[in-house]
Amino acid sequence: MSAQTETALGLTESRSAGGRILRAVVYLLVLIVFAGPLLALLVSAFGHVKDPTQLSVIPSGITLDNFRIAFDQGVLTYLLNSFFVVGGGLLLQVAVSVLAGYALARKVFPGMTLVLVAVLATLMLPEEILALPLSLILADLPVVHFNLIGTLAGMIVPLGAWGFSILVMTEFMKDVPRELEEAARIDGAGDLRIFAQIILPMCKPALGVIGVFGFTMIWDQYLLPLLVSTNSSSYTLPLALRTLRIDPSVTPGVVMAASLLALLPSVIVFLFFQRSFVSGLSSGALKG
């Protein structure tokens, strides 16, 4: 690693044995603090049921008993519910964001500023604060009078429009060259065609970003499923963890087994899409 740029602490210069050991100790400490608890989760999930009720980082033999018990408790249903919610939510969210992004990035129309302000405003409206009125609305949607309480749709539809995804798509679609669009228009292509065959294919990286973020955001939902679900058959996995824990016959090992299933999808998505995750993170945050 010779081609390194200067860092604030100038740490890369320290080639002395002492400096290296110091760095190694620091890294080890960071790993223990931040990854250690997750390692304990992993070990406990595969640990023996008879283990004392505590977590341990030292494996005491590997067993799938915790998972077996978790599945007996209906974890498979919760997991499928979660997959259904994240799949449906993500599809809806991506569709809504690319459509809205197209209009905001490629069109000039009266009222556009108003729409942009409205989208930004939704980002300033934390869903927690809307929890009470939202639960009433989900029970009786205005005008159409649907009741979404107790349904998985109730956990999906409110996540369909997310200001972050819309703004990311808008920014990205702005960068597609005008000439491409004009050439297609001269050839007689309509808006839908231009959108589907020119703009959208050029936005694949942005689709990656909003896909990864949308997934993480939906998978992490807690309050919305809590408001919507009425009985355990519509629980998502994160909600079910609490029910499992409250059950006195369930050991922490089983809760950790279910927790492992609940965290694995987001960790896998993160590890696979690290680059777009981190770039989206910084662009989203730094552009403010």
Next chain:
Amino acid sequence: MSLDQAEPAAPPSAGPAPRKAGRRDGGATGLLGRSRRSGRWWTPWLFLAPALLLFLYFKFIPMANALTMSFQEVQPYLGNKWVGTENYATVLQSHGFREAAWHTVVLAAGQTAGSMALGLALALLMEGQSRRLKFVRSAAFLPVVVPIAVVAELWRIMYHPTGDGMLNSLLGLVGMGPSGFINDPDTSMASIMLTGIWRGAPYDMMIILAGLTSVDRGLYEAAKVDGASRRQRVWHVTVPGLRSVFSILFILAAIRGLRVFTEVFLLTNGGPDGSTEVVMTLIYKLGLEQNRLGVGAAGAVLLFVATLLLTVVVQLLRRRESK
């Protein structure tokens, strides 16, 4: 598929859209003429319709309802009764709410400061290009992607109050007595804060690392030539260069802190003895357990005003600084 085929589906879904456009048509004929060249005036609204409809239903109507409900005594089946500012008076005079507000502020401040300080330290220690560093950074970032419900259950078990609890056995190694953590009113708030910092610091670290790439390298060299020590370089070159990053992180973290719900709900649900009751857990209890929706809504509106004020104040400070 042409636009004409999509047209029949438009009117029901484009509900709110044309109205907004119509209002501004008069003054904007020039713009309209320009957009007509590339499609009809309602084309953009057609593309925006799904988003606007969803926002209307699940953001704007709930917000409007929260506002109205906060002035009403909400009685399902009996009709709501207008009570003016009574709910706000109830909320502001209630000891429980003031306690919860104080806890929320303490928690938000502690988590924000802790995450940012630790995040900066981590970023400075782990800035660089090597593969090993990238691995450590990714591992350190994992807490951020773990679902909050899992974080809460994991830490709940780690906080087990007896001597054989995971964190207590670590404390035992350095000769400190078993702590009650979330079960002891004296340590419950600090314990929740610690969990929040664990999850928040790696996020701040990543953002600060991204910000560090935009700090002028030449300044480090120059400072070094001038004989600045490490600490001076960090303090006079790095920190000023990160100012805008800090203010954004501050807003994000502070808002996250003010609306904290899931961790507290799962770790302590406000207990023991109400020592960790925050505004959101209180609102949840008022609204969904005691059915006092009006009072809950008033609390939610106050919380919203607080987050809004915070954002505006920080933005104003930033603007003044950059001038």
